[in-house]
Amino acid sequence: MLETVSSIETTHVPDALRPTIEALAKVARNLSYTIRRGPLGQSLGHAVGENTDGDAQKALDVLADDAFASALGAAGVRWYASEEREEIVPLSEHGRFALAIDPLDGSSNIDANVSIGTIFSIYEAKGDSYASLLRPAREQIAAGYVIYGPQTQMIVTFGAGVQTYLLDPETDTFKLVEATKTIPEGSSEFAINASNYRHWSKPVRAYIDDCLAGSEGPRGKNFNMRWIASLVAETHRIMSRGGIFLYPGDDRPGYGRGRLRTVYECAPIAFLMEQAGGAATDGCDPIMSRTARTLHERTPFVFGTTVKVDRVAAYHDLPDHEVSALFGNRGLFRA
Numbered sequence: 001m002l003e004t005v006s007s008i009e010t011t012h013v014p015d016a017l018r019p020t021i022e023a024l025a026k027v028a029r030n031l032s033y034t035i036r037r038g039p040l041g042q043s044l045g046h047a048v049g050e051n052t053d054g055d056a057q058k059a060l061d062v063l064a065d066d067a068f069a070s071a072l073g074a075a076g077v078r079w080y081a082s083e084e085r086e087e088i089v090p091l092s093e094h095g096r097f098a099l100a101i102d103p104l105d106g107s108s109n110i111d112a113n114v115s116i117g118t119i120f121s122i123y124e125a126k127g128d129s130y131a132s133l134l135r136p137a138r139e140q141i142a143a144g145y146v147i148y149g150p151q152t153q154m155i156v157t158f159g160a161g162v163q164t165y166l167l168d169p170e171t172d173t174f175k176l177v178e179a180t181k182t183i184p185e186g187s188s189e190f191a192i193n194a195s196n197y198r199h200w201s202k203p204v205r206a207y208i209d210d211c212l213a214g215s216e217g218p219r220g221k222n223f224n225m226r227w228i229a230s231l232v233a234e235t236h237r238i239m240s241r242g243g244i245f246l247y248p249g250d251d252r253p254g255y256g257r258g259r260l261r262t263v264y265e266c267a268p269i270a271f272l273m274e275q276a277g278g279a280a281t282d283g284c285d286p287i288m289s290r291t292a293r294t295l296h297e298r299t300p301f302v303f304g305t306t307v308k309v310d311r312v313a314a315y316h317d318l319p320d321h322e323v324s325a326l327f328g329n330r331g332l333f334r335a
């Protein structure tokens with residue numbers, strides 16, 4: 001029904017990438033429609049298996065992955081890497097791009113009608129599939145996400161700022177609503193899954209302790225906490241009003257390098273953050289300087305307003321006696 005309508009305004013999209021972005025937008029538009037229909041349409045939130053990382057795969061994860069893979073072959077994509085597939089898949093021999101995707105982010109939220117999303121990252125393709133995608137994140141030529149929330153929006157960068165497109169329900173087209181998105185300074189919000197507190201390293205605990213101490217602690221002001229458990233929704237909130245997100249490594253089995261995946265979750269969000277004036281690190285070093293060694297590799301992930309992200313890195317540089325001190329004695333971080 002929606003196939004014939006143009007999917008996105010492409011004035012800001014580089015010519016070579018237009019077919020790819022149009023195909024992404026077309027699939028996202030159809031997914032948005034499927035998600036909005038919820039139980040009136042296909043069953044979306046039930047588990048259908050496990051992906052390579054051992055995460056439960058929901059029906060919507062698989063449906064989204066199949067839809068993107070079948071649309072992108074005819075849209076300039078040579079190599080397709082997905083959270084839902086163990087290996088990189090060849091799509092079109094003559095395609096110019098390599099694309100990595102988290103087709104459906106935040107799957108645990110499908111049944112709860114909370115915002116979910118799609119995250120993608122694009123490189124120039126090389127002859128070898130893995131060499132095309134396991135390379136410095138700074139070599140990305142485009143990255144973005146789609147948020148399926150009260151509004152469906154696509155946020156994208158081609159290396160010259162960040163653009164926001166809104167899916168207009170009246171025309172079924174993604175329309176440009178913001179040509180240069182920048183992260184506001186001054187938010188007092190931090191996002192972390194605090195149920196893992198006892199598993200965190202000392203620097204992460206110290207950083208959060210100092211936020212929780214509020215106006216009585218070394219920061220001298222109160223903070224607010226958020227945790228949606230949809231990376232895309234957290235990213236969008238930070239893009240819209242600032243703040244910081246942390247998913248650190250912790251000492252639970254399998255979580256030494258956190259939960260989030262470098263290639264199709266963290267690298268694209270890091271690119272967007274930098275282009276919007278923010279920052280993204282693994283707690284210490286920029287994600288954009290990293291090269292993933294494997295397709296499904298995880299990384300600790302900290303992103304948001306630059307001064308806040310830098311502050312987390314500074315906690316990692318503190319000597320042990322400072323980081324272990326009660327906040328009242330941690331002299332370096334008095335606001």
Ligand SMILES: O=P(O)(O)OC[C@H]1O[C@](O)(COP(=O)(O)O)[C@@H](O)[C@@H]1O
Binds near residue numbers: 102106108230232
């Ligand atoms: O349940 P946890 O450990 O808080 O993890 C939540 C994180 O997991 C994710 O859902 C992982 O993404 P997927 O749904 O694509 O596997 C993120 O969106 C979110 O930030």
Ligand SMILES: [Mg+2]
Binds near residue numbers: 102106231265
């Ligand atoms: Mg995800």
Ligand SMILES: [Mg+2]
Binds near residue numbers: 104106
């Ligand atoms: Mg996913």
